[in-house]
Amino acid sequence: EEIERHWKLDRIFKPHMSEAQRESLYAGWKKAVQRSLGWTR
16 A cells, blocks of 8 residues: 555656557567467477
């Protein structure tokens, strides 16, 4: 409770990329994750 009383917002993240670029990068990330699921240690 004491922490909640003293907490304050420091900054807000605002991305500076287009929706198309974001979607493209996210699709590439998902593709990489899918490929890595079959890896063994």
